[in-house]
Amino acid sequence: MPPSAELPGFLHSVAPILDRWGYLALAAVIGVESFGVPAPGQTIMVAASIYAGAGRMNIYVVALISFVAAVVGDNIGYWIGLRGGRKVVHRWGKYIFVTPERLEKAEQFFARRGNRIIVVARFIDGLRQLNGVIAGITKMPWKTFLLYNAIGAALWVGWWTTVSYLLGANLVTIIDHAHRYKWPAIALVVLAVATYVALHVRHVRRRRARAAASAPVEENPA
Numbered sequence: 001m002p003p004s005a006e007l008p009g010f011l012h013s014v015a016p017i018l019d020r021w022g023y024l025a026l027a028a029v030i031g032v033e034s035f036g037v038p039a040p041g042q043t044i045m046v047a048a049s050i051y052a053g054a055g056r057m058n059i060y061v062v063a064l065i066s067f068v069a070a071v072v073g074d075n076i077g078y079w080i081g082l083r084g085g086r087k088v089v090h091r092w093g094k095y096i097f098v099t100p101e102r103l104e105k106a107e108q109f110f111a112r113r114g115n116r117i118i119v120v121a122r123f124i125d126g127l128r129q130l131n132g133v134i135a136g137i138t139k140m141p142w143k144t145f146l147l148y149n150a151i152g153a154a155l156w157v158g159w160w161t162t163v164s165y166l167l168g169a170n171l172v173t174i175i176d177h178a179h180r181y182k183w184p185a186i187a188l189v190v191l192a193v194a195t196y197v198a199l200h201v202r203h204v205r206r207r208r209a210r211a212a213a214s215a216p217v218e219e220n221p222a
Contacts, residue, residue, distance in 0.1 A: 014044040018051070023061060027069045034073025035080060036129050041070075042160065049164030063161045070122070070153040071146075074132035078145055081136025115140070118148035122156035 017025045026048050033041030045066045052059035121131035135145045 011043060011047045011050070014040050014047050018044060018047055022057070023048075023065055026062065027065050030066055030069040031073040031076075033129055034070050034132065035077035036133055038129060042128070042156075045157070045160055046164045049161045050168050052161075053165045053168045059161060059165050063157050066157045066161065067153050070157065071150055074149050074153070075146070077130070077132025078136040078140075078142065081133040082139065082142075083136070115144060115148050118145060119152040119155070122152040 014025075014029070017029070021028075026044055029039045029044045030041040033039040045062070048057055048062045048066075049059060051057045052062050117127070118131055118135065121127040132145075132149070135149075
């Protein structure tokens with residue numbers, strides 16, 4: 001394995017364990033993160049993919065292990081939520097920083113979005129660690145959870161392994177530059193959303209006005 005110095009920026013935190021344990025570290029960290037433990041699963045997957053780009057690991061093995069570990073970990077979380085429910089999470093969650101408040105917020109967000117949130121939960125920090133537990137607590141059918149969870153894990157692994165493998169250490173530089181323009185980008189998004197909402201409201205009002213104007217006028221009896 002390459003020395004830790006080959007991994008720039010925030011990836012230094014996972015370099016020692018990846019250097020020593022390789023694929024086993026990748027599977028373990030992603031697996032435990034997936035059932036609620038706040039571990040750097042995404043970070044170690046990015047680091048392993050960069051190693052693969054340098055010829056130190058196999059990108060296909062990295063992707064396969066990451067996918068299997070994510071699905072298995074989420075299903076362990078599902079079983080914990082289904083069998084133990086909130087009592088177990090509230091009793092033991094504090095040891096892995098899963099507070100009742102954090103669980104409640106994630107569960108409310110989960111309830112509003114339905115099954116679709118399982119797919120995108122992998123890309124959202126906090127939900128990535130808790131989506132299996134919450135699905136179990138809410139008694140989502142296991143086959144439904146398994147399907148959506150596998151799709152989400154495949155998209156998550158596919159995106160980060162591909163981007164990290166192709167960009168290599170340049171990925172960290174790109175992320176650093178992106179952070180510099182974070183607030184202007186947020187402002188543009190907010191402006192775009194506000195513009196869309198204003199145009200939509202104006203369209204709805206005009207449509208209602210046209211409908212009211214075209215409606216037949218009721219005649220008063222003589």
